[in-house]
Amino acid sequence: MTTRLNKYIAETGFCSRREADRLIAARRVTVNGQPAGTGAVVGGDDQVQVDGQPLRLRSARAGKRKHVYIALNKPVGITCTTESSVKGNIVDFVGHQERIFPVGRLDKESEGLILLTSNGDIVNQILRAENRHEKEYLVAVNKPVTDEFLRGMARGVRVHGQMTLPCRVGKIAKFGFRITLTQGLNRQIRLMAAAFEYRVTQLRRVRIDNIKLGALKPGQWRNLSEQELRGLLPQQQEW
Known part of the structure; x- marks a missing residue:
């Protein structure tokens, strides 16, 4: 049984199918040691590498799981x-x-x-909401992070007509901070920062609970x- 190469790469979890197409076009993917072309297909015994790194197809389910x-x-x-x-x-x-x-x-x-x-x-x-699952983010803003800003964010801000719950906030750089929420309001961090006239320039979630x-x-x-x-x-x- 054969599979399109871009689908094979995506199913290993290395990257998305769209990114796989870009890697193939850039001649960074080899099949059995030879650069692969767009539209290539692979079988179960073929060896696929990206930048020399071997890829292994993983099962969609771990063990005997019913779900993904x-x-x-x-x-x-x-x-x-x-x-x-x-x-x-x-x-x-x-x-x-x-x-x-x-x-x-x-x-x-x-x-x-x-x-x-x-x-x-x-x-x-x-x-x-009542399960209070923690979500942790690293955030960059357009102005220096001050103690006053951190205290205000931690206390809570009115967003979408309601006060946000108290949260943990800490400075990690002149223009960056870490924040841990137990809520998931739409665009919550951006709106909270905007209440103190800060604009978020980068936001990355790094943890959901464990x-x-x-x-x-x-x-x-x-x-x-x-x-x-x-x-x-x-x-x-x-x-």
Whole structure:
């Protein structure tokens, strides 16, 4: 059985199918030691490498799981929607062989960790506000970060007609800070910063509860481990 090369690369989690097309066009992909061309197909015994790094096809499901659970490093410009009519939608970007959808959202101009799954039953558990799942972000802004700004952000800001919950905020650079939220209001961090006349220039989510972005490069994804799933949803009995 053969598979299109770009689909094969995407299913290893190395990058999206679109990025795979770019790598192939740039002659950075080899099959059995030879540069691959656009439209190439591969079989189970073929050896695929990107920049000399061997790729291994991974199962869509870990063990005997009923569903898919993956962590993606979403690049800037990708929209967290399942609408196929939206150019750059996250489902087409990942190009997974299973029908998956994002858990929550990450703004188009933001990047970093987002979870996707084929299990609709767990989405409400993860997103339910009272469960207080932590989400950690690294943020760059257009003005020096001050103690007053950090205190104000930590106390809470009126966004969408309601006060945001208290949160943890810390300075990491002259123009950067780290913030940990237990809410997921639309464009929350950008609007909170704007209340103090700061403009967010870069925003990257690096953690959702016990799941960390780690070494995933933009566009790469990986299956969640059993330990990560148990930590995220300790009451769930079946995956």
